[in-house]
Amino acid sequence: MTVVTGQRTPVRWDYAPAPESRGAASLRDRYDLFVGGAFVAPSDGTVVTTTNPATEEPLAEVGFAGPADVARAVDAARAAQPAWQALAPLERGKVLFRIARLIQERARELAVVETLDGGKPIKESRDFDVPAAAAHFFSYAGWADKLGHALGGREWRPRGVVGQIVPWNFPLLMAAWKLAPALATGNTAVLKPAETTPLTALLLAEICQEAGVPDGVVNIVPGAGDTGAALVRSGVDKVAFTGSTAVGKEIQRTLAGTGTGLTLELGGKSANIVFEDAAIDQSVEGIVNGIFFNQGHVCCAGSRLLVQESVAEEVTRKLWDRMQRLRVGDPMDKNTDVGAINSAEQLERIRALVEVGEAEGATRRSVACELPERGYWFTPTVFLDVAPASRIAVEEIFGPVVTVTTFRTVAEAIERANNSAYGLAAGVWTDTGAKAFEVAAQLRAGVVWQNTYNRFDPTAAFGGYKESGFGREGGPSGLLPYVVV
Numbered sequence: 001m002t003v004v005t006g007q008r009t010p011v012r013w014d015y016a017p018a019p020e021s022r023g024a025a026s027l028r029d030r031y032d033l034f035v036g037g038a039f040v041a042p043s044d045g046t047v048v049t050t051t052n053p054a055t056e057e058p059l060a061e062v063g064f065a066g067p068a069d070v071a072r073a074v075d076a077a078r079a080a081q082p083a084w085q086a087l088a089p090l091e092r093g094k095v096l097f098r099i100a101r102l103i104q105e106r107a108r109e110l111a112v113v114e115t116l117d118g119g120k121p122i123k124e125s126r127d128f129d130v131p132a133a134a135a136h137f138f139s140y141a142g143w144a145d146k147l148g149h150a151l152g153g154r155e156w157r158p159r160g161v162v163g164q165i166v167p168w169n170f171p172l173l174m175a176a177w178k179l180a181p182a183l184a185t186g187n188t189a190v191l192k193p194a195e196t197t198p199l200t201a202l203l204l205a206e207i208c209q210e211a212g213v214p215d216g217v218v219n220i221v222p223g224a225g226d227t228g229a230a231l232v233r234s235g236v237d238k239v240a241f242t243g244s245t246a247v248g249k250e251i252q253r254t255l256a257g258t259g260t261g262l263t264l265e266l267g268g269k270s271a272n273i274v275f276e277d278a279a280i281d282q283s284v285e286g287i288v289n290g291i292f293f294n295q296g297h298v299c300c301a302g303s304r305l306l307v308q309e310s311v312a313e314e315v316t317r318k319l320w321d322r323m324q325r326l327r328v329g330d331p332m333d334k335n336t337d338v339g340a341i342n343s344a345e346q347l348e349r350i351r352a353l354v355e356v357g358e359a360e361g362a363t364r365r366s367v368a369c370e371l372p373e374r375g376y377w378f379t380p381t382v383f384l385d386v387a388p389a390s391r392i393a394v395e396e397i398f399g400p401v402v403t404v405t406t407f408r409t410v411a412e413a414i415e416r417a418n419n420s421a422y423g424l425a426a427g428v429w430t431d432t433g434a435k436a437f438e439v440a441a442q443l444r445a446g447v448v449w450q451n452t453y454n455r456f457d458p459t460a461a462f463g464g465y466k467e468s469g470f471g472r473e474g475g476p477s478g479l480l481p482y483v484v485v
């Protein structure tokens with residue numbers, strides 16, 4: 001039973017509905033595996049319906065790959081690899097460039113499908129996911145014939161065939177993060193999208209066909225965890241995984257001692273630190289963006305808010321005011337700020353941990369608002385009076401839930417921020433440049449944002465410390481896991 005507190009501030013002139021047109025995407029009834037340059041039915045006939053989490057309506061049937069299909073995809077990638085590696089680097093770059101251009105050409109359709117399949121607000125898929133996916137291919141297209149510079153002039157060769165497993169929170173963008181550097185360096189790939197969000201990866205397969213990606217260079221094998229596990233065991237030369245820490249650890253155990261390359265981008269419980277000299281209103285915007293972007297389904301979400309005691313009252317009051325103005329609901333409405341939770345399972349995980357937080361004695365405030373009758377929803381929530389060692393302050397919730405704890409000194413802020421099993425990202429809010437750099441240098445986190453949050457750029461490295469994983473994606477460092485030097 002969800003406890004909903006607070007009253008949404010009455011809005012004198014409310015927004016009129018501004019729905020994006022569903023017609024911008026013409027979904028087929030059925031999608032198949034993309035193997036060896038063609039769409040093929042799964043050999044054991046497994047077909048799963050992907051649904052819209054905002055309405056619970058079925059969207060399309062998707063063939064799921066079994067171990068035999070995964071083996072077939074790896075064979076196709078293996079057969080295609082030598083010619084792809086031998087292609088003139090400038091020509092490989094052109095192929096990536098064409099993928100980027102086609103993503104731009106089909107941007108509206110991709111954004112609509114991403115929102116329908118996964119529940120994220122259309123304004124995010126339109127303004128963030130799709131442009132960022134294109135930007136990634138553009139950026140790595142440019143590296144393809146400059147790898148000598150990126151790799152410091154060293155001798156190098158591609159890994160060979162890479163297996164890539166992506167989650168459901170940024171389905172197209174994570175596919176781009178994985179494929180672009182792999183292809184630029186002459187590898188061929190077998191990519192497994194997440195079970196709840198396979199559609200944009202399959203549209204990307206169509207784009208690969210159109211862009212002239214040689215058959216077998218990119219293979220897409222939709223499926224659930226067992227398909228991912230089969231890919232890990234398929235004899236690929238490198239595995240790149242983004243998802244939960246638990247599955248990441250399992251993959252690491254499976255591959256230990258095999259010589260297979262591995263990078264893991266796992267969970268987080270990132271600290272967003274607000275000092276008393278920060279611009280408070282801007283900080284509040286950054287806190288909101290840090291935790292409510294994509295319903296908080298973000299590995300680097302600023303889920304642990306650390307506020308200096310002297311401004312804690314002001315920050316939490318303004319945060320609560322701002323939260324009540326967030327528009328929660330139909331992800332296809334261009335005004336929506338917070339869309340649907342990705343799946344019934346994820347909603348259950350969020351609810352369970354939020355109940356733990358209440359039982360632990362923290363004060364919960366969840367925004368009250370009308371929600372659609374069907375679909376999976378969780379309104380923006382803040383926990384006050386949180387004990388630093390409590391489960392909600394330590395475990396990743398992966399939903400629109402932020403915990404607030406306070407600190408008194410800079411040293412205490414750093415110590416608290418670093419007191420985590422994770423180390424993916426952090427935010428530092430202060431008007432003192434020296435303090436921002438001093439704190440950032442001491443934070444054990446892969447990315448530290450100063451006076452901003454959740455900024456991504458294809459030229460910047462992203463990745464974790466500790467249980468947030470290892471290896472970097474983005475920029476020249478993102479090429480390293482895909483080569484043997």
Ligand code: NAD
Nearest residue numbers: 166167193194224225228229243244247266267299396398
């Ligand atoms: P998950 O780790 O189970 O799924 C991520 C991907 O891994 C999916 O494609 C899935 O099919 C695949 N997978 C699952 N089991 C596998 C296995 N044994 N071998 C190989 N691949 C496998 O994540 P989830 O169950 O969807 O979500 C659980 C929690 O994970 C979330 O609550 C969140 O805390 C975390 N998560 C983190 C990220 C991230 O971006 N770091 C993304 C999704 C989920």
Ligand code: MN
Nearest residue numbers: 050051117196
């Ligand atoms: Mn779906």
